[in-house]
């Protein structure tokens with residue numbers, strides 16, 4: 001009888017989608033396929049069906065998040081939003097990884113197992129979250145400069161600092177079958193002792209300095225690529241493709257990633273700032289302006305951000321540039337394709353509302369932006385919505401499969417995690433993701449920066465080349481500054 005039940009339950013699991021399995025878990029049904037790696041035990045997947053996630057939190061006086069990050073060894077994560085929420089984490093209580101075309105199913109399944117039995121205290125802001133991201137393309141293979149970055153990687157930090165509403169919390173989390181809450185409380189006390197030595201402020205220092213830069217494509221190669229794509233779009237089987245290029249940067253001294261993030265926090269407070277650093281060798285970080293999705297319960301917030309012009313040197317010049325953005329047929333078309341794709345992809349999940357298009361100004365660039373919100377019919381996991389949206393035509397193209405082929409055939413490098421979803425999810429399936437643009441993968445004395453542009457039928461290859469510069473600037477400026 002018991003055997004029969006077990007067999008049937010495994011069969012049920014096989015035919016269920018990740019989302020259905022996730023809902024089972026919320027209903028208290030145990031998931032069947034737990035694959036999770038425990039900290040310090042990376043090679044041995046652990047069955048977490050009978051495991052638990054225990055976290056203990058206490059409020060602490062404010063301290064330098066950058067000093068905390070610098071005091072931690074990999075894996076390290078950092079996440080900050082334009083509305084002031086900040087989180088940094090070091091070490092892993094649990095790590096979820098996935099590769100290949102089923103990576104979202106694997107993630108949802110492992111997330112369900114991981115969060116199935118959670119014992120947490122503290123305020124919601126400090127709850128344990130899985131923070132990380134995915135590769136742009138499911139076929140991604142980790143190779144330099146992306147060593148250590150699989151198709152998807154999310155970390156529940158062992159030690160986490162959270163800052164929200166002018167308050168700061170320290171959280172320690174452990175996961176596994178034998179976790180003892182008393183040990184977690186003792187670990188929290190030890191972590192608290194350790195952070196009392198950290199300063200309130202850590203000088204963010206100067207940039208490491210740049211000794212050489214190399215584009216992965218010369219201007220001629222880039223403009224030829226753009227011209228070929230324009231021709232294909234005009235021939236009728238494509239509407240838009242976002243073509244990217246990379247900039248390899250040699251540094252005068254090893255990069256201080258926490259210091260670089262701290263400087264980006266001051267220069268780009270209106271952007272997200274993220275770091276995912278799986279190993280000591282390389283971290284992926286940047287200040288992306290673009291939200292992919294935020295889900296709280298059944299409320300979805302997203303946006304269509306596309307079409308770019310520079311900022312002007314004077315208020316008048318700036319207003320003229322904004323006007324040219326608002327009135328350009330080409331740029332409006334480029335951005336409208338993103339609005340329509342997001343609306344269509346969200347429609348099966350709930351009721352969608354598209355707001356007014358406007359110009360959104362950032363420190364060195366302005367974009368067309370349409371806010372889009374939705375009310376979900378169901379308790380949908382944020383990973384479902386990320387899977388439905390990524391890649392939007394703001395970073396991929398239309399139709400998606402043809403655009404993907406063109407990207408693979410044109411770009412002479414692997415995008416890795418560039419332009420992919422970066423963010424977090426929690427036990428309830430809520431979460432927030434940015435689009436990993438204006439970003440770099442860096443370690444030691446080397447960084448690779450990425451920038452891309454949407455190409456449509458009216459694109460001018462020379463103008464598209466000029467447009468790349470401002471998209472490299474956010475990270476490049478911080479590397480150059482002495």
Ligand SMILES: C=C(O[C@@H]1C=C(C(=O)O)C=C[C@H]1O)C(=O)O
Nearest residue numbers: 306307308394437451452453454
């Ligand atoms: C692809 C990037 O940015 C995207 C492309 C834009 C464009 O084509 O104008 C604008 C904003 C982003 O959606 C990038 O910054 O690398």
